[in-house]
Amino acid sequence: MADKTTSPGRRPGIDAHRVEFTGSGGEYFRVWIVNVLLSVLTVGFYTPFARRRTAQYFYGHTLVADSPLEFTAQQRKMVIGFVLLVVLYATFKTASRTGQDTVASLMLLGAAALAPWLWGSAMRFRFNATRWRGVRLQFTAGWGEVYRASWPLFVMALAWAAAVLLSAALVPQGLSPAAHRRALAPVLLAASGGALLVSLWCLMRLEYNYKSLMVLRGRIGGQPGRWKPVFGDFVRIWLATLGVFLLTVLVIAALFAVALGGSFALLPKLRGMGMLAILVGIAIGLASVLLLFLASAPARAYREARIFQLVWNNIGVSQVARFRCGLQARRYVGLRIRNVLLTILSLGFFRPFAVVSEYRMKSESVTLHVKGGLDQLAGQLAREEQGLGDAIADAVGLGLVG
Structure with a gap:
């Protein structure tokens, strides 16, 4: 149930609603085992259907202020996106295995250039497929913003390319093959170590950039997110x-x-x-x-x-709502260790119970604080959404990644 009590440190007029998860490991096990069996029987092509069933289960059992989330993604878009990715991957593997190195290299470069577009498409698709009390979420970042936030990806690629070129340039020419390998090994190790450190820093920055962009350019009923x-x-x-x-x-x-x-x-x-x-x-x-x-x-x-x-x-919805989280890292680490051990001992069959227990601990640690009352917030979000068209939601690329 939602916690609407007013604590001594809370200002009057602000209601607190703790997120609830009403699912269970036994229920999700039935969803999971069907997904696994059908994915095996269809050689993986049931995957988009499995992903939709899983999302609908967790969304439908997650209550925010006593109202469940909804996952409304169209199955057709998820299937088309999955088939397209399979075709592209199969084309790349065929090119690499048949010695078409130029084609494979061009496809890798294309994948690197398209990675930010794929991420942005996935965010738009998932945000638009999420609803609460009939109000949908939106991801409104432009492609320029997405690519600017993705600059660590390109720095990472340059770091590894520089490591390879530098290794080749520092090794003396004219050596025998054995001597060349001996001379190349330490240089390549040092260059790879440097590239690895750069990549680690870039991964940290990329995670920060993407999460901040998701919040700041996320919208619910026209209201922007807040990021600290x-x-x-x-x-x-x-x-x-x-x-x-x-x-x-x-x-x-x-x-x-x-x-x-x-x-x-x-x-x-x-x-x-x-x-x-x-x-x-x-x-x-x-x-x-x-x-x-x-x-x-x-x-x-x-x-x-x-x-x-x-x-x-450290996030909120404009000036009308904010979130607080009481998740304890120590308890979550203990739960993960238990789940890993039980999953190994059960040959993987404990996995759905592990997923549910971890999702429950995280989701139920979050509390929504609403200024001015929940009904007022929901009404305001619904009214502001009526003025928004669906052009953004139906833009090219939304269904590419489900």
Whole structure:
């Protein structure tokens, strides 16, 4: 139920409505298992239908001030967008596998140039497909704004291109193939390290640019969004995430070493044991990948929780509504670790229960604060929307990415 109590620190005339999620893991499991089975039977072509069913389930069970969200996307647009992406991907793979390197390279360059357009199209499509109390959301950013916000993508591409060119330029010519490889390795490693650092910084900036653009150019009933975070807030969260990751790696490595004990002393004895040595090597490789995934899970959950909290504590709808978020990163990280372990132990069948529990914790941590009463807000949004045409919503490209 909506919380309409007035706390001592709240100004009179401001109502608080906590977001509710009424779904359950058992209900979503039935949606999920049907989606999985039909996607397998149709070799993936059921994906747009599965995505629409999933979105409708979560939207329909998310109550904002006792009113559910609605997902009204047209299935036809989602299918067309999915088929187009499949065709483009198949064309690229065919070109790369048949030695048409020029065509493949041009397609990669085209994909990089189109990436901001694809993101903007996806945002317009998803915003326009979302309604609350009959009032729809809109994403009104122009293509110039989208491409200006996407500049970190192009810096990233230039950084990696420069790394390759610099590596080739710094290695002396006329060396034998073996000597050339030995000389190239450290240079390429150093250049790649630099490009990786630039890419990390660009990813932080890109996330900030896109989230701020989504809020500032988002509209509900004609009312613009309000955005307070600065780029430094995102940098601090990313650096803290790196710290959590390194700490987790150290803890897992220590536990792994203790668990194996003296088993490492047996590794040199496997060199002359043929197939057994190969199997042990494969097992160690798979275990390393699994441990890396497990090590990254707490860090990814920590970053997700901190960014969610930062954004929802600092956005609003014009001057008439704002949000507050009480999500605790520690609790969310604990939930993610539990869900990962149970998903592995259940061979993936716990996944829908994990998704529901994480969505519930995040959504129910958000509270909507409305100035002047909810009915007044809803009426104002509905009246202002009547003056808006659907030209933006039906512009070219909206259905490309569902």
